[in-house]
Amino acid sequence: MTGGGEFDFIARLFQPLAGEGALDLRDDAALVAGRAGYELAISTDTIVESTHFLPDDPAGSVGRKLLRVNLSDCAAMGAEPFGWFLNVARPPARDEAWFIDFADGLAADQRRFGVRLLGGDTTGTSGPLVLTATILAWVRHGEALRRNGARVGDDLWITGTIGDATLGLAALRGACADPDGSLTQRYRVPEPRLGMRLHGIAHAALDVSDGLVQDCGHIARESGVAITIEAASVPLSAAARSSGAAIGRLLAGGDDYELLLAVPPSRAAALQAEAARAGIAVTRIGRVWEAAAGGRVMVLGADGAPLALPRGGWQHF
Missing domain, CATH: 3.90.650.10 (PurM-like C-terminal domain)
Known part of the structure; x- marks a missing residue:
């Protein structure tokens, strides 16, 4: 990791992904306005290195898979996704270059699917890389598929x-x-x-x-x-x-x-x-x-x- 520690890591790689409501990833929570006539659908998925993706999978594809498996949950409920949260448990072996490619993959799919990063958390780990996405979506009251x-x-x-x-x-x-x-x-x-x-x-x-x-x-x-x-x-x-x-x-x-x-x-x-x-x-x-x-x-x-x-x-x- 290049100087600055955790907060510099977040600012350089993930702040560019932040959108409305994320408060530029500078506060402890996001602020999301309600939407009349809709319910908020929330889904979360975790992917773990060597279980859900291979250690040598391209970093960009790992980012896209993480986001897409959550988007798939929205599709199943008939919900319209708009924002998401990212948690990263980072092992020392994953260097800056890997996370730059990872963030590029996320950015590409954010543009494609019209979603924005709202916040999350980062931590270190001595185990495998663990990535968690939590997605937010709107669905009209009473219309969620179950x-x-x-x-x-x-x-x-x-x-x-x-x-x-x-x-x-x-x-x-x-x-x-x-x-x-x-x-x-x-x-x-x-x-x-x-x-x-x-x-x-x-x-x-x-x-x-x-x-x-x-x-x-x-x-x-x-x-x-x-x-x-x-x-x-x-x-x-x-x-x-x-x-x-x-x-x-x-x-x-x-x-x-x-x-x-x-x-x-x-x-x-x-x-x-x-x-x-x-x-x-x-x-x-x-x-x-x-x-x-x-x-x-x-x-x-x-x-x-x-x-x-x-x-x-x-x-x-």
Whole structure:
């Protein structure tokens, strides 16, 4: 670190990211004016070196991933993000040059997604680099999408494609080919599916971070329903199809950050029209069923028989 210690570090690298309400990062808190008719949605995520990103991942992509996984939570609730907080636990091995690139990645995505840094905290650590983002977003009163709204008879839809990030991590570890780098890019820099107006279309939603099957389980449990996934309908990229990876591995992998939606059949056309307006692909992949005890998720093969999966999804501990 170049002279001045912690406060100079903040002033040089993160003060340029500060926006309205941040008080130039010179006070103990930000001041955010209310917005009539809206609720404040708040989400936080932590990413840890060697767990959520690799030690040699480009610093700029680490910054973008940190911000984007939080933006994905906003997309899942139908909320409009405007500001965020950053906490950094910095080990001695991470030098000034690394954090300059990190801040450049954040700046690029702040411009793209229209958000501003409001504050945060920095500290030293003898352990791995730990980064936490807390994001703030506005959502109209009563319009937030939640996990607990799925209803019997709803269809299950997914945005984008599934499994690319899992294969991207494998490629970085030398266990999978990635000729054009698209799989690696999906792992390092997810695409938050902001911009879809889903209130009145979807009954429930979440973003797929821990694996499609496991996250279906979250909706099933919270909504008191059962879910079937039709494996043959799950959208895969050309790179994922050519990898030869087993479908079970792709359904259980994490870091997809696609939106999982429970939508009544009567609103399917509205969903497809809204997705087309937002430039986001959507695919129907399953169905919501009545269940005596909610939480059951079944994956069906092309023949309609249940598939056995090696694991359900990512577990942090």
